[in-house]
Amino acid sequence: MAPTTLTFLGAAGTVTGSRFLLTLGDRRLLVDAGMFQGEKRWRSLNWADFPVDPAEIDAVVLTHAHMDHCGYLPALVRNGYRGPIWATEGTAALAGIVLRDAGFLQERDAQLAEQYGYSKHHPALPLYTVKDVERTLPLFRPVDYDTDVEIRQGVVCRWTRAGHILGSASVRVSTPSTAIVFSGDIGRHDHPVLRSRDTPPGAPYVVIESTYGDREHPEPPLAHEDFAEAIRDTVARGGQVLIPAFAVDRTEVVLKTIGELQGDGRIPSLPIYVNSPMALDALRLYRSAGCRDELRQDLDVDDFLGLADLHETPDAQDSRELDELQGPAIIISASGMATGGRVLHHLAHLLPDPRNTVILTGYQAAGTRGRVLEEGARELKLHGRYVPVRARVVRDAEFSVHADSTDLVDWLRDLDPAPETVFIVHGEPAASAALHDRISAELGLTCAVARQGEVVVVEPFA
Known part of the structure; x- marks a missing residue:
């Protein structure tokens, strides 16, 4: 039987477009389905054919409702995805707000581009429409924090509070042969509005964000x-x-x-x-x-x-x-x-x-x-x-309510058991490289900065 693999379809070499494909034999699980933002070379990937047929994806698991983690969902549905979308109740509620707004803006921006002639494409088309959003929302399946949910036979997920935005979570995915923790976006140790983050159970493999992997948040004597x-x-x-x-x-x-x-x-x-x-x-x-x-x-x-x-x-x-x-x-x-x-x-x-x-x-x-x-x-x-x-x-x-470099290292240090391998994602190259060096030096863990399109085996050595 083929080994379980993880493919980095986004948030690798950039800070947006989180999409991670877990392949277990003939089953496929997508963790996050985010929009690429920023430079044109990344935004163009929103319009590219998805690397696998969306109809062949069994389930989508979301960490939270920011556009760079959920904003591609209606395009995925438009192109054939019909499976469940698993997320916390807060994420499901916010995703409805975020995606409806995104569908409206996609349609409006296409109309403006056509009206004023600044699109290179004629007619100018939206990536997806409000109708695509309305076909997406019934697929959501809300879950509770700190509860094991079997989303497919032998595949169990657990959402742990991440303290980044309402409903945000780190997700631990366990299979018959391995387990992976996806950090999602980790909040600071002290969020001004939300409850503080919790620590998920550890796993042999961890995928960790690095948005602020090369910097510390300022703490001036007089705030703001x-x-x-x-x-x-x-x-x-x-x-x-x-x-x-x-x-x-x-x-x-x-x-x-x-x-x-x-x-x-x-x-x-x-x-x-x-x-x-x-x-x-x-x-x-x-x-x-x-x-x-x-x-x-x-x-x-x-x-x-x-x-x-x-x-x-x-x-x-x-x-x-x-x-x-x-x-x-x-x-x-x-x-x-x-x-x-x-x-x-x-x-x-x-x-x-x-x-x-x-x-x-x-x-x-x-x-x-x-x-x-x-x-x-x-x-x-x-x-x-x-x-x-x-x-x-x-x-x-x-x-900023993103964890800084020290927050990220502290979160990783607290995982029990400690991971065998850490994959660094969701950061610009300098930030990811800086976090890689710090994790190696301070925690002594094997880690790698993920590359766009890279496929890795996520099973213990035989």
């Missing part, structure tokens, strides 16, 4: 002072602050921080607009009674989401009317790396004015507009046109 100073400075100039923020989890953390800074008198009270339908849906989910068990016990959600001058802008007309705002205000809008969504409209409107400020609040992958701004671009291409960048651009690195 760069963020606070940028807001104070912008208010003094009579400008507006635009915060591109991931709709899931990051918007909640940003609102909590704003409330704390206002309460401490470090920034003035001013109007705050949350302009992202997906973020508003996620806010309602975080507020819901069914999700309270995911949140920190010392957190009063109603308090930090009940800011005195908080405004929701659910529809497109409300969004357009924000262009008419007079005086200082804060606009929070998705996406966090400015890859799409309503934030693009706000960037086009606000970037040319030097009174305004854009505050980046998370990791900006190579090839994204967020990375271009972070690196000091003087112009930005938006919907086929170049817009001058005269506004101030600030990065607050304290908002």
Whole structure:
């Protein structure tokens, strides 16, 4: 019988597109089905034929609901996948929000590209549609944390809280011959909103993310002072602050921080607009009674989401009317790396004015507009046109809820039993290489940085 193999179909050499194919004889299990983002060479893989026939995949297992881990699912279904999608209840709920928004944006962006002629393809087509999303969502099968679930005969999965976003988990997959832990995205040791991560049972093989594998998160004496100073400075100039923020989890953390800074008198009270339908849906989910068990016990959600001058802008007309705002205000809008969504409209409107400020609040992958701004671009291409960048651009690195290098090593050290082999994924090359060297030096484990398309055997030596 052929050995069990693991194929790295994404998140190898890049920080997006998580897709890992586990092959056990004639059975196939896909762990995560993420979208590639960033540089064109990676984004083009979203449109390539999937390396195996989706109809021949038996099951999909998700770690969490960020686009780079679940955003390819409707394309997989469109191309023939009909099996179950296993995920925690929080991930299943968030995935519905994320994927519906993604389907809408895919259709809208294709329409705009066709209308304004900036697509190389005619007609411009979406990768998938809202109808494809609606065919995908009934396939979800919610599971509990810390519970063994037999998803196929002899294949048992267990989800352990990862503390990254609502519903996020590390997943241990055990088969008759081996076991593998997929870290998913690991949260920091102390998430500002969610309960802390737990440690999954160990396994002979571990697939670990490395987004921040080459750096440590700052812990300044005065938290978020760069963020606070940028807001104070912008208010003094009579400008507006635009915060591109991931709709899931990051918007909640940003609102909590704003409330704390206002309460401490470090920034003035001013109007705050949350302009992202997906973020508003996620806010309602975080507020819901069914999700309270995911949140920190010392957190009063109603308090930090009940800011005195908080405004929701659910529809497109409300969004357009924000262009008419007079005086200082804060606009929070998705996406966090400015890859799409309503934030693009706000960037086009606000970037040319030097009174305004854009505050980046998370990791900006190579090839994204967020990375271009972070690196000091003087112009930005938006919907086929170049817009001058005269506004101030600030990065607050304290908002990240990805584990840093020490968090990752600590998580790996705590696994019992310790792994025989560690595969490093989901990071840019320098970050993955740095984590490889640290794991080898500090833990003495055999590890390798995965390569796109690489196939490895994940069974003990005979």
